[in-house]
Amino acid sequence: METNLNHIPGGYLTLSPNFKILSVNQTLLRFIHYDTEQLIGQSIRSILSKSAQAFFQFAFYPLIIQNKRVDEMFLELISHTGEEIPVLMYATKENGIITCMFVPNKKRNEYENQLLEAKRIAEERLVEKEKSNADLKKVLLNLEEKQNEIVKMGKENDKYKTDTQRELKLAKKIQETTLTEAINNKDLQIESYYRASNELSGDIYGFYQINKDQYGIILLDVMGHGISSSLITMSLVTLFQQLISKGLPSEQIMKALDDKMHSLFENEEDAWHYCTAIYIFIDIKKQTIEYINAGHPPAIYLDSKGGQRELKTQGPPIGTFKDNQFRNSVFSYTKGARILLYTDGVSEPLEQDRLSLLLKQHVSTPLHVFKEKLLKTLQDEGNDYDKSDDQCFILIDLK
Structure with missing residues (x-):
């Protein structure tokens, strides 16, 4: 690994044609809490989440083969401690070697913080509404109506589920007859x-x-x-x-x-x-x-x-x-x-x-x-x- 790549702001690694890790910079190692010797020669799948593994095979692979580059693909890395780390990945392929850059996706955390803040505000407003008996009665009445609707929908869903299961079993038999x-x-x-x-x-x-x-x-x-x-x-x-x-x-x-x-x-x-x-x-x-x-x-x-x-x-x-x-x-x-x-x-x-x-x-x-x-x-x-x-x-x- 060249010294000038070791401490760039983003994670950096290179892969062989069969997706084995050839090199990795210190920035990425700090992201995912690994040592170099733990990753060299390993499949990149070892540091991808389950969903990212499937996405890597069915989205990343055809794109890198066809276009020889991938821009801004969202993935989740798995650290040595099991933590999921959202990143944006950029990749190129040249002479059979795949070069990847990873940038932490801080926007996701910002959106989560915004959601938490919105939840806090909503809870405060709910407390204020509960101080009003009149409003509370309206809420309870509305809630009761909704509950009745849910019960009715539940019965309809049970019937739909039973009918659907019956249809699925028939469809399964039809599908298996083609084998x-x-x-x-x-x-x-x-x-x-x-x-x-x-x-x-x-x-x-x-x-x-x-x-x-x-x-x-x-x-x-x-x-x-x-x-x-x-x-x-x-x-x-x-x-x-x-x-x-x-x-x-x-x-x-x-x-x-x-x-x-x-x-x-x-x-x-x-x-x-x-x-x-x-x-x-x-x-x-x-x-x-x-x-x-x-x-x-x-x-x-x-x-x-x-x-x-x-x-x-x-x-x-x-x-x-x-x-x-x-x-x-x-x-x-x-x-x-x-x-x-x-x-x-x-x-x-x-x-x-x-x-x-x-x-x-x-x-x-x-x-x-x-x-x-x-x-x-x-x-x-x-x-x-x-x-x-x-x-x-x-x-x-x-x-």
Whole structure:
């Protein structure tokens, strides 16, 4: 760290392409009460709040990839003592290195002080009003009327809640009928797992045998959870079923899904959503794997000898930028290889390194047995994880 950067008024750090901390100045260390050796080599996620971690992946990442800079992004850092520190972040990317500046967001504290002062004034005025018996009677009468209205609304809400739960259960059954069943033949085996955080999920997947030699596998994660995200998945599932089953090129499939996302919100910017996606095309005869990763957590490929490679993202998520060009990657596979695809509801509680290690440790374990092992690990080691995210993964054995 250059001396002239160590004591500038704002926090400063640099990140590697995989978001590991390379350097950090003294100003930022004072903000968050860390020592240099505690942060160097760590993921930036270790000093971000839970909400900031999600925002970092789905907002910061596509912006820094596409624009190579981010201006005035609000985040919350977590200090070594657990304190949340609101900051404005500015970032640039050059030669693969990401440089970040953090400025404390004092405005937020000012607004909180203003709210406290407004509350104090309101309480003083309430005391003054209570001195007047006439005014007090009016307040009590009005309060009683409001209470009666609340009771009435409560009954209506209970009925609405019951009706809504019934409708959600039906919608969940409909959503689950779109999920494809396991495949097991002489060429490959595919197993999957799907758990919605609410009644409905923003995760969706499908795997299809296009012909005797070719298969298409897709996994999508729509931003957010619940009804809005699930409606988007239902609008996409019919489209990708048709496109994949026809054996269309991977770039054409992803472009069609991207166009669909943009068309859904063309005149509704306030309702805008996007989704991460990964599509894998397997040719058994040629023994090749072709894939496109649009902002999705990297799938893990494990060959029969234990060698691994990550099917990393090649661009921003679907629905972020119009006229986005999708690029595919192709490599040859060896028989006996295994692939793990997953959403962030799986990688968040376990971390990607843990998933890679599990895959490697069970390279010879039958696929259905490994699936149960992965589920048990998620349950045992993810107990402290916020279960507000959908969870989904796909396992593929290439025989």
